[in-house]
Amino acid sequence: MRSGISQEIVIIGGGVTGVASAYELAMAGAAVTVVEQASLASMASGRTLAGVRQSGRHAAELPLAMAAVARWKTLGDELGADLEYRQDGNLRLAEDEVDRAKILTIVGEQSRLGLEIEFLDGNSAVREIAPAVAEHVRAASYTPTDGHANPNATVDAYAQAARNAGARIREQSRVQEIETRNGRIAGIRTDNCRIPADTIVIAAGIDTPALLAPLGLDLPLHLANVPVVQTTRTRPLLAPVIGTAKAHFAARQEAGGAMRFSSGGHPVEPGADAKAPDLMRPSVARLAETMSRAASLLPAIGGLPVNAVWGGLIDLTPDSLPVIDRVSEIEGLVVAAGFSGHGFCLGPVSGEIIRDLVLARVQRYRIEPFRWGRFVARNGTDSPELLG
Ligand SMILES: Cc1cc2nc3c(=O)[nH]c(=O)nc-3n(C[C@H](O)[C@H](O)[C@H](O)COP(=O)(O)OP(=O)(O)OC[C@H]3O[C@@H](n4cnc5c(N)ncnc54)[C@H](O)[C@@H]3O)c2cc1C
Structure with missing residues (x-):
């Protein structure tokens, strides 16, 4: 136990959510252990496109994304590592009139919510920002403060900074069971040890429902598989991240050129x-x-050699917003999952929210839309937007 805060905290999951939370908690003086079944960033956080994007976010999530971007600007300095963060904007492309109308609506709504976002009308306006974009693209939204980063470097940097602040990180250690006593958290059991705890944060991405089910708790997640392709390094081609109005394509050029x-x-x-x-x-x-x-959308990359392909799984909630909350049924249990394809950008802010939930501090953000239990007796689903 470390000075000041008398609870033992275990975080299940070594993705960006888990390690950012560990960092914030350790910096606040709490005793925290991250338990990861494989290696850090082995699931979504290591497979992500890693856009750091505010544009197109749900109105409830936009304040978090904007606060996250403010934090991303100095995060590398804070963590003492190069996160390859680039703030070169985001273009959302319209290929037809339906897309164009959709983007106009987004630009109107998000400007009213305080985001710096503009409508680029016509192909030449789009290609002024990104000359590599195809000639058939008719319009785009442009958000200059969006960007991207290196996800593995980010997770590693958070983990190292958390360790430096006193956190323990156990990899290759799978949580088999969450133990409770008299309606309170008592600890976890992994495949090789037991760790007593007063508080458990489940930041286990797609595996969160499986950890909750033995406790009689349900988080309705459905999964989507997203294919990702990485080319070999090439000359500078694309500064902003691009996505499409149909959310069926997204691309960025990594800092290293791929x-x-x-x-x-x-x-x-x-x-x-x-x-x-x-x-x-x-x-x-x-x-x-x-x-x-x-x-089709970036003709210049058609001839590039492919370096790697992989898939990643996205943890989607029925309303495409995460659950970040205390679980009312069990004292000491916190859930942070269901990021619905948006959790990389939000990582720094998710860490702050989880710290304040665990330490019962006043929240800086409005987290009511992310509350536990909101899916009980809910019918139907909103259409999710899957790409970063
Ligand atoms: C292809 C793809 C593209 C994406 N693009 C973007 C984007 O551009 N921008 C953006 O913001 N977001 C994007 N996302 C989403 C984002 O990557 C995720 O929301 C975020 O990484 C989730 O982080 P996490 O820490 O919550 O979960 P994860 O990274 O999935 O981490 C959960 C961890 O828990 C561990 N775990 C599970 N069960 C157990 C257990 N029983 N015991 C111990 N450990 C366990 C897993 O091994 C895993 O490492 C994308 C996701 C994918 C897959």
């Missing part, structure tokens, strides 16, 4: 085994679709 792009998420069969190795692998057909959209 292009990383992705097509939309494809729903995974409900009830599919989240541990099945093939669940994350993109199919030939999905990859072909991804490549073809890349060549």
